[in-house]
Amino acid sequence: MSEDKDIRLLKERRSIRSYDSRPIDDEILTKILDTARWCWSAVNRQPWKFYVIRNKELISKVAKECTTGPFAAEASVLVALVGDVDTQPNWYIQDLSFVSLQLALAAWTFGIGTCFIGNINREKVKELLSLKEKDYLLTVLPLGYPYGGIPQSRPRKSLDEIVEYLD
Secondary structure, X not given: OOOOHHHHHHHHOOEOOOEOOOOOOHHHHHHHHXXXXXXXOHXXXXXXXXXXXXXXXXXXXHHHOEOOOHXXXXXXXXXXXXXXXXXXXXXXXXXXXXXXXXXXXXXXXXXXXXXXXXXXXXXXXXXXXXXXXOEEEEEEEEEEOEOOOOOOOOOOOOHHHHOOOOO
8 A cells, every 4th residue: 555645745754954056946845835824733823933034144153052953054044933922822832833743844845955053043043134022933944955865764653652542
């Protein structure tokens, strides 16, 4: 039995940390962002805003603040995922996490890679992007075409190791 292509998408997506210099077409970027906005959120509040960065100088400045992601400087585009801390219920971090995955999967369908950058100087990046005090910056996702091919899959734990059935 062959796996459904949608399941393969989920299993074959990789974190990409090296990008070639090809720009991302405006139409493709719009489709990625539009797909991401359809992500679920608590009480459908959609407490996110996407800040799209294409300016190479600004990309370089932001990437310098990405402790675990200086490779972001190579990306064609950065997308800062920002939440509204005043949204109730106050689950903006969870909602931003969900939308970051949806954006990554949407990008992958176009052959565009990304990597979640968890360790960044959020206050400095907020300053660089002229964000408000109340804005919560979850991450900056680099988007670009993979350079040097798609990394191989790393071993996964077996279901027996991670699943407990409580009957």
